[in-house]
Amino acid sequence: MSASPAPQPRARVTLPSLAARAAAGDKLVMVTAYDYPGARAAERAGVDLVLVGDSGAQVVLGHPSTVPVTVEEMLVLAQAVRRGLTSPLLVCDLPFGSYEASDAQAVATAVRLVKEAGADAVKLEGGGRMAASRIRAITDAGIPVMGHVGLTPQTATALGGFAAQGRTVEAASRVLREALAVEEAGAFSLVLEAIPADLAAEITPRLRVPAIGIGAGPDVAGQVLVLHDLLGLTEGRAAKFVKRYASLLDAMVEGVAAYADEVRSGAYPGSEHAYAMPDGVLDAVRAGLGERA
Numbered sequence: 001m002s003a004s005p006a007p008q009p010r011a012r013v014t015l016p017s018l019a020a021r022a023a024a025g026d027k028l029v030m031v032t033a034y035d036y037p038g039a040r041a042a043e044r045a046g047v048d049l050v051l052v053g054d055s056g057a058q059v060v061l062g063h064p065s066t067v068p069v070t071v072e073e074m075l076v077l078a079q080a081v082r083r084g085l086t087s088p089l090l091v092c093d094l095p096f097g098s099y100e101a102s103d104a105q106a107v108a109t110a111v112r113l114v115k116e117a118g119a120d121a122v123k124l125e126g127g128g129r130m131a132a133s134r135i136r137a138i139t140d141a142g143i144p145v146m147g148h149v150g151l152t153p154q155t156a157t158a159l160g161g162f163a164a165q166g167r168t169v170e171a172a173s174r175v176l177r178e179a180l181a182v183e184e185a186g187a188f189s190l191v192l193e194a195i196p197a198d199l200a201a202e203i204t205p206r207l208r209v210p211a212i213g214i215g216a217g218p219d220v221a222g223q224v225l226v227l228h229d230l231l232g233l234t235e236g237r238a239a240k241f242v243k244r245y246a247s248l249l250d251a252m253v254e255g256v257a258a259y260a261d262e263v264r265s266g267a268y269p270g271s272e273h274a275y276a277m278p279d280g281v282l283d284a285v286r287a288g289l290g291e292r293a
């Protein structure tokens with residue numbers, strides 16, 4: 001047999017290996033995933049971190065915002081992603097309403113994502129007193145936490161919609177203060193979302209932990225994008241920071257339309273898609289019904 005050998009799995013990404021890579025100046029690559037094929041694509045492409053984002057509320061479940069997604073739904077998505085991943089670090093968002101009430105609620109939710117879905121770490125939004133307390137509590141329970149400041153979609157209504165953040169002296173100072181507070185609370189990394197590139201460049205070197213940007217310019221330790229955005233699976237106007245690397249929704253429509261055409265024309269199924277019956281079987285069936293062969 002000359003079967004090609006199974007691809008060598010890369011070494012598992014760990015918190016120390018991430019920190020070392022970031023310290024060496026290597027850009028960290030994070031992408032979201034919400035199912036098994038998305039996880040396989042991320043794994044095979046060699047990304048460092050995979051985020052089961054609450055953005056799945058929108059890009060997978062069709063909700064208008066991230067707010068409605070439940071812990072149960074995040075568990076289903078994260079379990080599917082876990083089955084497809086071996087080496088990247090698996091981070092799972094804590095959905096809106098699953099951590100704000102108390103430190104105990106936040107720890108209980110994080111524990112479920114680790115125990116029931118195999119998450120390696122969790123992510124939560126915010127940099128104020130509530131968020132800092134939750135990050136400390138979850139970290140103390142032994143679960144690594146990624147922070148998320150700047151544009152925090154779960155509370156976008158309070159921020160004035162999906163607008164870039166940190167563009168006034170007061171707002172920029174607040175994002176900086178929140179990033180430092182998230183690090184101080186024990187986060188191993190944090191997302192900086194939709195802030196001016198110059199502000200992200202000011203914040204990043206003030207942190208010991210890697211800042212992962214989305215709409216935060218190039219001077220951060222790494223980047224994250226929503227998988228469905230970068231693959232062209234989303235419709236409508238995308239945020240300014242989105243770059244499309246494929247047009248998969250167009251490819252999906254073309255594929256389904258070609259199938260529909262062939263069903264209607266009779267070109268599908270062809271003889272190669274049909275099961276053959278052994279000689280004589282139908283004759284015997286007819287004889288059994290009292291018909292002549």
Ligand SMILES: Nc1nc(=O)c2c([nH]1)NC[C@@H]1CN(c3ccc(C(=O)N[C@@H](CCC(=O)O)C(=O)O)cc3)CN21
Nearest residue numbers: 055058059066153162163164226229234238239240241
């Ligand atoms: N598909 C998808 N991609 C994402 O990046 C994403 C989600 N969904 N859902 C959760 C949040 C919401 N995000 C968003 C959504 C919209 C904008 C947006 O359109 N922003 C305007 C800002 C304009 C302004 O600053 O006033 C833009 O033009 O980029 C930004 C982030 C990021 N996250």
Ligand SMILES: CC(C)C(=O)C(=O)O
Nearest residue numbers: 032053054055191224
């Ligand atoms: C965009 C990233 C950072 C996120 O939180 C998500 O996809 O839910």
Ligand SMILES: [Mg+2]
Nearest residue numbers: 053054055093
């Ligand atoms: Mg999110």
